[in-house]
Amino acid sequence: MNDMAMKLNCETARELLELQPYGELTFDQEEAVDQHVETCAACAAEKRQIESMHAMLDRQSIEPSYELLAQCRQNLRRSVAVIAGDDRPAWRRWIDSFTLSNFAKPAFAMGLLAAGFFGARLMPPAEPAAVPVARNVRFIEPGTNGAVRIGYDEVRQRSTEGRIDDRGIQDLLLAAAANPDDPGLRVDSVEVLKSRVELEDVRGALIRALEADTNEGVRLKALEALKPYLGERDVRAALTRSLVADQSPVIRTQAIDLLVSSRPAQQELTGVLQDLMRREQNAYIRQKSQTALRAMKASLETF
């Protein structure tokens, strides 16, 4: 079915007819099937039979009742509560076992407050908080009388809010888009950045993500964000490189769909498409390359 001639024989037409109702044919395949059916009575009858079966099956779709859904949700809630309960450490289970009724909670809270207030007056002043062990110690200077001076790096978690147009927010998002340790963070930042692709820095970060991110999900997100900017040469060039080099057929498929739909890209693509005809493993991409080359009246291969 990959090497589609415009004239079909009945066997190929019937294979395609089975898939036609699902919208899984390319434009050219659909066109060829329709042409064939117009001139072949046997395949036209086959088509009516397939359509009749689909209409029949469509009427038999089962929609689960709301009661069943509600019951499933309730059962799941119970099971999750049990699992979450079992997963608690022993000390937590012991503390949680002293559950208070909603009624008793305010009184208990007032009691704690009072104990804290009076306790603070009776106890000696608190010592500074202990230094956590996990900090990265840079230098140690022993002093006299058992004192020691230690230099260490400290990482603190802070949160900030602002609009995506704020330079500080943008810098944080761009840094997150390049965070090598957390693909989830990179997906989140690309999702936010995609509303500002017109900015050169942002577009550059998305192009880097599309071409170099090790995570397919991040690359796909970046590709989606760049879609509306096919008119930009740097975006087309990045998509072309992805089409040629990306390991993922999903990314390559999306890249070719986008590129062949763009007139300026088509003119730049001839050599790439001819190369794909020769070495691409994915049938859909080869088919797409072939169709685009034919539409451009270009040769299917290089000589």
Next chain:
Amino acid sequence: MDEASLIRAAQRGDQDAFAALVQTHDQAVLRIAMNLLRSPEDARDVYQDAFLRVFRNLHTFRFDCSFTTWLYRIVTNICLDKLRKRKVRREEPPVVATAEGDFDALEAVEEVRADNNPQRKLLTGELRTRIGRALSELTPRERLVFEMRHYQGLRLRAIGESLGTTEEATKNCLFRATQKMRSALGDYVQG
């Protein structure tokens, strides 16, 4: 909150976020299970089993694929197991033979379109029985692909990803399934 944020919150142990994530997808999961297994009890088991596996393993989800693909991979595996067990036990779950003739267990399930015309209702009942039989003749994989494409409207590529196979193999599977269905439905299908 978007889906990625919900997943991350649920990964941190936020049960409300997990509940919101479940509610985004659970109707589709139940519909797949119901159409595939044609038994409310089995659909309920699949729902429970699938989302408990999600709950236990969500910390391993690394955004390498979409959450839907990951979830459907779990759901399809459970459904395939159930279908294979049925084949081994030679169960015919939706159609039960009784003294009064074939009884479709799905009659007990809410109908999408209520029909008051008794003759048409009888014909619908017969047809449903026939379709139930035709579906049970498919192999578990064919049935899964057919149901997910026909009733859930998933693209072949997405089904392939859920099943860990190629789009081409999924397409071949769908092709075989539709041909078998057509042959099994015989005179019901007008040429």
